[in-house]
Amino acid sequence: MLKPIASLMLLLATLAGGITARAQGSDSLPEYQLKALFLYNFAKFVDWPAGTFPETNSPIIIGVLGKDRFGPILDKTINQPLNGHPFVIRRFATVAEADGCHILFISDQETRRLDEILRSLKGRSILTVSEIENFARQGGLIQFITVDDKIRFLINNNAARSSGLRISSQLLNLAVKIYPDTPAAK
């Protein structure tokens, strides 16, 4: 009968397609693998003050402050250097230990201590990233949000400038919102 033949052909086309396809990842990735990839890209599109990376192979240090929701996926995903700078991943329990980081991911469990954390990091050239509600509005640099199952981010460009960091316009253009909330900032 022709009916099963057509079905079989469609099935075979599907199977064949799957076996030979080499794609850049599926349409969905685990949440924290996606966020790790975003962190890598933030490193790409942010400039630290001159002298932050004295050698061409000075490491870029990513710190995770508080409860680590990434787990080993963070180290496994960011496994290649950027422009010659290898990545080093460190985990901290308190902000005092978080010295020397270039990017600091602050766990959502630190919500109550957020004010204190941002105060102690003030003036230091650290790209602070978090999922905490209102993180960007309160002075954090980049805040992750989820919209329709996709990851988006908010940027506080003023706070970035006062930290001595320069965020590339490529990154700013992709942000859902830029603080402070003035027309000029958009």
Place this chain on the structure above:
Amino acid sequence: MEADSRGRQWTRTAARISRISLLLLAWFTTSVTRADTNLLTLSLSDLMTKSIMRVSEPLSSVPAAVAVVTGNDIHRSGARTIPEALRLVPGLNVAQLDAAQWAVSARGFNDVFANKLLVMQDGRSIYTPLFSGVFWDVQGTMMEDIDRIEVVRGPGATLWGANAVNGVINIITKSAKETQGTLLTAGGGTQYRGFAGARYGGQLNENTHYRFYAAYANHNDAVLPNGNEAFDSWHLARGGFRVDWDAGDQNSFTFQGDGYAGWFHQIYGLFNPANPPTFSSFVRDEYEPRGGNVLGRWTRVFSASSELKLQVYYDRTEREAVIFREERDTVDLDLQHQFALGERNNVVWGFGYRVTSDREANNPTITFTPDNRTVHLFSAFVQDELTMLRNDAGENVVNLTFGSKFEHNDYTGIEIQPGARLLWAPRQRHTLWASISRAVRTPSRAEDDIALTQPTPGGPVTIYGNRRFESEELTAYELGYRARLHETFSVDAAAFYNVYDNLRSIEFGPSPTQPPGPFPTFPLHAENRLRGETYGAEFSAEWRVNDRWRLRPAYTFFEMQLRAGPGSTDTMSLQDEGKNPQHQFSLRSSMTLPHNIDFDCTFRYVDNLSAINVSSYVTADVRLGWRINRHWEIAVVGQNLVENRHAEFRPSFITTQTADIPRSVYGQVTCRF
């Protein structure tokens, strides 16, 4: 001659399909020559088109046959209505009768008036107390707003109450925070002549988010078995809003509402006393259903293990057809409290009150006595989840969940529905569960009060309701096994043995409680003299073949044996055994190709339905989507592709046209910003 042209159409389709697959194959092979790329080379814009993968782990601790269809699954399948999305659920019987009517059930008893399933949307019951089933033609919301659909097969009576006999379906929409920004979508094709949707989400302040949506769909006629167009096209507009307010650490509020208005074509077989010798007329009707609802919910979190939920909703539906006219108002209040008791107990208890009031307009075909009625339902439940054994790592190894629902309804008084479920996790990532439960399906307005007259070859027949109609009863024995056998492979199996008593039977003779109608028709009436058993098994698996390809097969086996009890004159209802397929099989393939192209196929096989002369069928739905960038997405969807047209189900009780489902295709553009 028909077979010949069918054969030619076949060859053309097969040729078309092989041509497309060859093209795809060629495209893939050329991309193979590029070196294996890794995730770090994905651009920021690319990352922003990726969805967060939902991990289905939480189901492993549920001692029931549960399946969750995520919003992403629905998006990838191309389903534009809720029943189409329900086809993705392993174990459900979903059959399309015509352009607007569907028969949906679990574990047997499927019918356009199937009455053994509890269906809810965001906690609001969407089955009608008129016949304890769902008017699927008007259900829905903006498909892009659905977060997930949770389906429990088997009695959910302990928590959900009467009518959750064979299963519970809960359609859950996304919170307002998750639907911020603007979304516009539009499309059209052969069966879906045109559809469009718009949604806007914003925030009033840091803690308050809202969204508004509006959607419209215009659907073509299906086809008659002889190939001509049926008369069942429809169009429907709907809109709604949702506001979520996070009032601090402990309190959150939700306020939402929807409204819809539709115009549907249908041909009804009416009883016409002025038209001998058949006393019937077939009338082309345009029926107009309308409805709306508002719902408010307050959740208060006391601690990590204690939460209180209070919900109130008002629902209004109007349906105006030549055969039937009803206005119905429902108000429902529900309170639920969950708390931990000591180290080992997790208790949930609650109570609810629902009042539903209707006004029916009577006609010779359908008459209700009385023509308006208000019914009250009081309910309370309590359930305890007892951890009997923990392992050294503090994880639950043996869990016993037991409880009961208590209801008082205006039809049968007090109903008690107890249940017990045992969960055993012998190893990490392996779960075994077993349960025994009792569930009842309380009488509906129709079973009590209707007089439905339909023309038959032997003359007009009237089925009368019966105020003494009792609840149908179920005692269910279930077993299940769930395991993650490998990082990339997991299985889920469930088996059940259901014993039914007091099932509805249609007996000869006038009703003991309803007065005979004014016309001399042959009387039948509703009683509870049918009983029977059903048993079956449901298997589903998920195999992540690689990063970009996921396969999900599912198989369901089902057997039903019905018996007429002593004194029963019903031979008709025994035929219902043959309205359920013995075997159902589906295979879903989800693939992501280079350049952000999604390719999804769903193959379905459904066994024949001997009682209604519907032969077995294989069909396939295919979606090819392209996520162009973080703003734009386009897709082409083909549905029911294998055969030119095929039948899935047939009408019952109320004569409407007999239609087949044709092959169809549509295209869609979506823009988000």
